[in-house]
Amino acid sequence: MDMQALNTLVEKCGEDHTATIALLQEIQAAEGYLPRKTLQRLSQRLKLPLSRVYGLATFYRSFSMTPTGRHRVCVCLGTACHVRGAPSVLGEVERQLGVGPGETTKDMQFTLESVNCVGACAMGPIVIVDGKYHGQMSPGKVKKCLKGQEKTQKGPKDEKAQVGR
Numbered sequence: 001m002d003m004q005a006l007n008t009l010v011e012k013c014g015e016d017h018t019a020t021i022a023l024l025q026e027i028q029a030a031e032g033y034l035p036r037k038t039l040q041r042l043s044q045r046l047k048l049p050l051s052r053v054y055g056l057a058t059f060y061r062s063f064s065m066t067p068t069g070r071h072r073v074c075v076c077l078g079t080a081c082h083v084r085g086a087p088s089v090l091g092e093v094e095r096q097l098g099v100g101p102g103e104t105t106k107d108m109q110f111t112l113e114s115v116n117c118v119g120a121c122a123m124g125p126i127v128i129v130d131g132k133y134h135g136q137m138s139p140g141k142v143k144k145c146l147k148g149q150e151k152t153q154k155g156p157k158d159e160k161a162q163v164g165r
């Protein structure tokens with residue numbers, strides 16, 4: 001993200017240090033991750049030590065320091081989902097995508113993550129694809145759950161970019 005685009009975000013979110021997390025969320029939404037160069041620019045723009053910016057960027061799991069796929073697939077491995085078969089659901093997602101949690105497919109279409117409870121235990125096992133909850137998942141439902149995303153040309157990154165136009 002160049003300085004001009006960053007300045008626009010700062011004007012929107014505010015220059016106050018308390019706006020840093022909101023700014024990181026905006027950058028993540030626009031870029032799909034938090035590029036080092038953009039964090040350096042943000043540090044300069046807010047007159048905030050780079051170590052502080054990095055501290056916030058690495059503290060929250062929702063931020064990524066590496067490029068992520070167009071689609072984010074999140075499998076809940078919390079206790080309620082675990083006892084209902086989440087490990088086998090995760091295993092099938094791994095098999096379908098060919099990557100493990102924390103990894104992104106080579107074509108940059110999918111990033112797989114695992115979490116511990118998303119607050120929808122009664123619906124477990126849960127798989128979240130681009131923010132959409134898929135409950136009562138089983139290994140047999142994984143392919144269908146992912147299939148709708150395969151041919152999608154637009155991911156969250158594109159949608160966010162359009163909002164800014």
Ligand code: FES
Binds near residue numbers: 077082117119122124
């Ligand atoms: S354990 Fe999966 S939603 Fe709570």
